[in-house]
Amino acid sequence: MALENQELRKAGLKITLPRVKIYQILERAGEGEHFSAEDIYKMLMETGEDVGLATVYRVLTQFEAAGLVARHHFEGGHSVFELARDEHHDHVVCVKCGKVREFVDPTLTVRLDEIADELGFTVTDRTLYLYGVCRDGCEES
Template sequence: MALENQELRKAGLKVTLPRVKIYQILERAGEGDHFSAEDIYKLLMEQGEDVGLATVYRVLTQFEAAGLVSRHHFDGGHSVFELAREEHHDHVVCVKCGRVREFTEPQVSEILDKVADELGFSITDRTLYLYGVCKGGCEESGKK
């Protein structure tokens, strides 16, 4: 049985062709790749799959509820998805082209833990988005 079928069943979801195809796209994503529902829809169309945009949104919402994917909401209503992972990471977002890069920096975590401790808190979750512009212009990022 394929890994994506196991993951879907483990999450309590019925194995359907749209779910399998969408999971495969997210699974094959490169390190740091994040896809909008529209990106996934376009990739499905390029593969000759007959899956509507509404179905893509519905499946991604189901995946999010089941803990299979993480949704990130960026300024301007831009939302992207990636497979959920155990290790924490943060994001840098280009305000011109929308490119998203992720990074892990242990010193950031240490500083935030220290700040929270000084304020009498224990961090249970966090989201850190840095906004900027791609160095050298957006053409180099592969998006315009």
């Protein structure tokens, strides 16, 4: 049985062609790649898959509820998705071109846990987005 089928079953989701195709797209994403529902819809259309945009939104919402994907709301107002991972990571987002890079910093994690502890909290989840301008030609614009 394919890995995506196992993941869908573990999450309690019935295996359907749209779910498998969408999971495969997310699984093939490169490090730091995040896709909107529209991006996924376009990729499905390019490969001749007959999956509507409403279905893509519904499947992504189901995946999010099942803990298979993480949804991010970067500046620009639209949601993007990536497969959920055990390892916590944060994001740097270019405010000009929208490029997103991920990073993991154990020192930062320790410090944030210390700050929460000093304030009487235990961190259960966190979201950290750093916004700036990337060096891939955006600075000169």
